[in-house]
Amino acid sequence: MAGAAGSDPTARPAPVGEAAILQAAIAVMAEHGYHGTSVRDIAERAGLSAGALYHHFASKQEVLATIMERGIKALLSRTRTALDGAGDDPVARLRALVEVQILFHLQDQRGTLLGTSELRALEEPVRTRHLAKRAQQQRLFDAVVADGVERGVFATPLASEASRAIVVMCTGVAAWFSPSGRLSGRQLVARYQRLALAMVGGPAPEDDTG
Amino acid sequence: MAGAAGSDPTARPAPVGEAAILQAAIAVMAEHGYHGTSVRDIAERAGLSAGALYHHFASKQEVLATIMERGIKALLSRTRTALDGAGDDPVARLRALVEVQILFHLQDQRGTLLGTSELRALEEPVRTRHLAKRAQQQRLFDAVVADGVERGVFATPLASEASRAIVVMCTGVAAWFSPSGRLSGRQLVARYQRLALAMVGGPAPEDDTG
Amino acid sequence: MAGAAGSDPTARPAPVGEAAILQAAIAVMAEHGYHGTSVRDIAERAGLSAGALYHHFASKQEVLATIMERGIKALLSRTRTALDGAGDDPVARLRALVEVQILFHLQDQRGTLLGTSELRALEEPVRTRHLAKRAQQQRLFDAVVADGVERGVFATPLASEASRAIVVMCTGVAAWFSPSGRLSGRQLVARYQRLALAMVGGPAPEDDTG
Amino acid sequence: MAGAAGSDPTARPAPVGEAAILQAAIAVMAEHGYHGTSVRDIAERAGLSAGALYHHFASKQEVLATIMERGIKALLSRTRTALDGAGDDPVARLRALVEVQILFHLQDQRGTLLGTSELRALEEPVRTRHLAKRAQQQRLFDAVVADGVERGVFATPLASEASRAIVVMCTGVAAWFSPSGRLSGRQLVARYQRLALAMVGGPAPEDDTG
DNA sequence: GATGAATGAGAGTTCATTCAT
DNA sequence: CATGAATGAACTCTCATTCAT
Structure with missing residues (x-):
């Protein structure tokens, strides 16, 4: 049984x-x-x-709201925890962000699809609250990138575009990643960390692409 | 009026x-x-x-199918035209790809949202056909990036990840871009061209971020 | 052409x-x-x-009404013509009735199906008019059978039941007759004439079943 | 009440x-x-x-199918039961068939109308199954008539036509019978038994027409 | 006459939700 | 807690009919 x-x-x-x-x-x-x-x-x-x-x-809508709220809260919380453990170096912090963003979305691949595509089905006021949390999450990335630029570690003149693009591309993996595919989750993380650093004009890493 | x-x-x-x-x-x-x-x-x-x-x-489904088929065909066709006019230089070709990808999605911002989120509502066999066209579109990017790497113009060891991420981030603009926002479409194109080049390890451009 | x-x-x-x-x-x-x-x-x-x-x-209903009215009128008219040409003998008259009833329904097999099954779809006042014509048609049979009984040619004590049953069974052929089947229309007529005579207790015919 | x-x-x-x-x-x-x-x-x-x-x-069609299937099954089953209780005499067996056929159709007058007129609305494969049962029912009549002819009890040279006509005329009563009419159901049965016997050339009954 | 687009009603069916059991 | 029958609204789609062209 x-x-x-x-x-x-x-x-x-x-x-x-x-x-x-x-x-x-x-x-x-x-x-x-x-x-x-x-x-x-x-x-x-x-x-x-x-x-x-x-x-x-109470309703189908409440089921959706629960899923969405728990999802974004967990993501935010895990992101903050990761940053707390990442030290002060902008490179390490950005790598931590990418890692948690990707691993989270891989672990909850289907839940993530809901998060990105069913926002429009969320009714107010939950929807607005959710958008606020998403913006918080984005700002965590913005802050790390901006800090890196300020301290001369990242060379990009496009801090905010890069920051947004990094979030978009990391979130996007849930749409196509397959656990049985060519890359493991850990390999994927390593490669996207490198891509993210390239986007912000960070220092070239040693080769660790798996 | x-x-x-x-x-x-x-x-x-x-x-x-x-x-x-x-x-x-x-x-x-x-x-x-x-x-x-x-x-x-x-x-x-x-x-x-x-x-x-x-x-x-004939049905609501046929309306969706028509929208999706016309959309992806137009995107593919405009992409090919852009490549045809871009010459041989991988940098120019990648810039052309980013430009057309972004402008297309900005011009038809709402249609794009359909393309990305309503694929699951497309019934067979249209769905499979649509996915094949999307894969073609992705391969156009893959080919340009791979060619650049082969010819030593792009330095990235992550050609295929970069290629996919570029498409994802360009497609993603339709989800957040606002014509009344801080950036014009043309400025956005310039910035994303630069981001894309950074991702593939291309030569640093002169400053043209507008 | x-x-x-x-x-x-x-x-x-x-x-x-x-x-x-x-x-x-x-x-x-x-x-x-x-x-x-x-x-x-x-x-x-x-x-x-x-x-x-x-x-x-003017309407779908008028199409039906036209079909039904023309059908029953033609049947009545052909039945009366047949009786007029059948002479005075009740046997000959009954045989004439059966012949025309069967041949009519075979010639217009599909129209007959309408007549029997779509009566309920006929709207008033056409419906009542149609029922009246059907009753007239039935009465032509009733009269021949009653006359035969009165004159001692038919022996049945069930004149009215037999009369109705004859109409029902003759009309019914349209539901199952197939021109490519075992029997021709003429053979069918001969056999049903014999059946009808048997029902009314008429004189046994010479063998003419074809 | x-x-x-x-x-x-x-x-x-x-x-x-x-x-x-x-x-x-x-x-x-x-x-x-x-x-x-x-x-x-x-x-x-x-x-x-x-x-x-x-x-x-599950559907309107399923409602129809249920009605039709239950109806034909009940008719077949009651017909077989009647034959089982009718002994060996072809006359008794034919009378039993006519009795059950008429009483069944009178008791379920409206259901019978469905059976004869809505066959075309039955979808496959139920329709084919239904037609097969109807053919079985017809064959029960055919067998009794043929047996009677073989044993010299029935004199008709038109066994199969008579058999079909008997079923048609008995089924037909549902279309016109009214419980408030001139005849009771039992009287009707008696008369149709006599008509049926007349059609197959059976022995003339004593007068029992009520 | 004929067409094809349009309409408003109504078809069969599904849905989120309620509630007696 | 769970069920299954029930509801009333809404769904996709078809219909008979009209009418400008």
């Missing part, structure tokens, strides 16, 4: 209740979008009836 | 029939997505009844 | 206008019923546009 | 769910045909909303 007690201490139990619903919603909404997904689709995938879903969430 | 009879020979007449429907569909689907848009929404915006739409398109 | 003038004096020209519409309507309504047939279906089969049909008939 | 609580143990409760829908569908479709009946018509008559109907049936 799946998840039978004691058989495998590392086995994750099938999620139940709220967690199962959120996980199911991420899966189906990532594939068909918010409006292309019915409450029944979510419930069926989570293993309960449509009616039962309403014991956990 | 726009559309005033006879007053302005350059005034574009309000589109009718098929053209009006496509234009309306792009507008309204870009905002709410394919599944979030009803046939009535499209028809209303195009100035006709929902039933009348079916004189021009 | 099909129907080229003079090439074949027996070739029937493709019907046009009203006739083409009626013929198309019979074909298509016999297959899908009145409500299962659209004006476009009829028009397409008749070789014109849906709008053009309204130059010939 | 029908349905008064507890007052009458023989009172049939108003049907609910599936049964109510089927009963309502038979009623309205018998009157207007499959295509002339909307899902809303059925639902309204069954006392629920159009959407609720889809909890019980």
Whole structure:
């Protein structure tokens, strides 16, 4: 039986209740979008009836809001933690940002697709709150790049464009990355760190492209 | 005033029939997505009844397919024309690619959003055909970057990652660019050309960031 | 070219206008019923546009009414003509009735299906008028059978049931008869004449079953 | 009063769910045909909303299929039961067939109309299955008549035509019979038994026409 | 006459949501 | 907590009919 007690201490139990619903919603909404997904689709995938879903969430919209809010909060928090551990060097800080941005989006590949494409389905006021968090996240990148430029470590005259492009390209990996593909996640991180440094005119790294 | 009879020979007449429907569909689907848009929404915006739409398109899906197919064909064709006129120099060719990619997406900002986010709503076999065209478009970038690397003009060891990232960041401008913003389209092109060259390790340009 | 003038004096020209519409309507309504047939279906089969049909008939209902009225009138008229030519003998008269009833329904097999199954789609007052004609037709049979009984030629004590059953079984052939089947129309007539006579307790015929 | 609580143990409760829908569908479709009946018509008559109907049936077509399949199965089963209880005498067997055929169609007068007129609205593969059952039913009649002829009990040289005509005329009663009319169902049965025997050239019965 | 675009009503069906059980 | 029947609105799409051309 799946998840039978004691058989495998590392086995994750099938999620139940709220967690199962959120996980199911991420899966189906990532594939068909918010409006292309019915409450029944979510419930069926989570293993309960449509009616039962309403014991956990007030509405389909609340399911989306929960996914989006938790996602952006986790990203922000992990980003800040990474920066805290990265020291003072702009190069190290930028590399840390790229690493966390990519790894986060790879780990939650489908959730990320929701974040980028279903913003329009988010209703106010959650939508505005979400956009604010996204802007915060962008500003963390902006600040690192601007600091690097100021201190002469980064040579680009296009700090803000580079910063935005870095976020865009890192977020974009979720749309095409495949775990069974040519590159591992770690290799991908190394290469995008190098790309990011190239964009900001940072010092050329030793070869570490895997 | 726009559309005033006879007053302005350059005034574009309000589109009718098929053209009006496509234009309306792009507008309204870009905002709410394919599944979030009803046939009535499209028809209303195009100035006709929902039933009348079916004189021009067999289904809502056919409207989407038409938009997506025309869009990717136009992009491919403009990209090829740009390359044809760009000469042999990898730098010039890459700049041409970035220019056309960005200008195209700015001019048809909302149509682009459809292209990137509504692919999942496209039904087979149109979807597969569309993906093939997108891959062609990506390969045009790949080829230019690879050629530059081979000829020693570009120094990057990450040709294929850089190539993909360039396409992603250029396509991404449609998501945030505002014509009333800080930068004009032409300035944006110049800056992204520089960013792209930086990513592939191309020669540093003279300053032309506007 | 099909129907080229003079090439074949027996070739029937493709019907046009009203006739083409009626013929198309019979074909298509016999297959899908009145409500299962659209004006476009009829028009397409008749070789014109849906709008053009309204130059010939005021409505879809009028097309049906025309078909039904012409059909029942023709049947009644042919039945009366047959009786007029059948002389005085009840056996000959009944045989004449069966003959005309069967041949009529075979010749216009699809139109007959309309007559029996689409009565409910006929709107008032045409419907009532049609039912009256059907009753007239039934009464022609009733009268012949009753006359035969009265004169001692037919022995049945069930004159009215037999009379109705004869009409029902003769009308019913249109539902299953196939011109490429085992029996020709003429053979069918002979056999049903014998069946009808058996039902009314008429004199046994010499063997003429073909 | 029908349905008064507890007052009458023989009172049939108003049907609910599936049964109510089927009963309502038979009623309205018998009157207007499959295509002339909307899902809303059925639902309204069954006392629920159009959407609720889809909890019980996947489609309008499935409602029709259910009605048709249950009807023909019941008829076949009752016919076989009647034959099993009729003994060996061809006369008794034919009388049993006519009895069950007529009583069945009288009891389910409206359902029968569906069976004969809405066959064309049945979609494959149900339609083919239904036709096969109808052919089985016809063959039961064919066999009894043929057996009677073989054993010299029936004198007709038109066994197969008579057999078909008997089925047609018995089925036909549903189209015109009225419970408030001149004849009771039982009287009708007696008369049609006599007619059927006359058609196959069976022995003349004693007078039992009621 | 004929066409084809248009309409408004209504078709079958799905949906988010509620609630008695 | 969970279910499944129910609802009413909305969905995509088709229809009979009209009318300018």
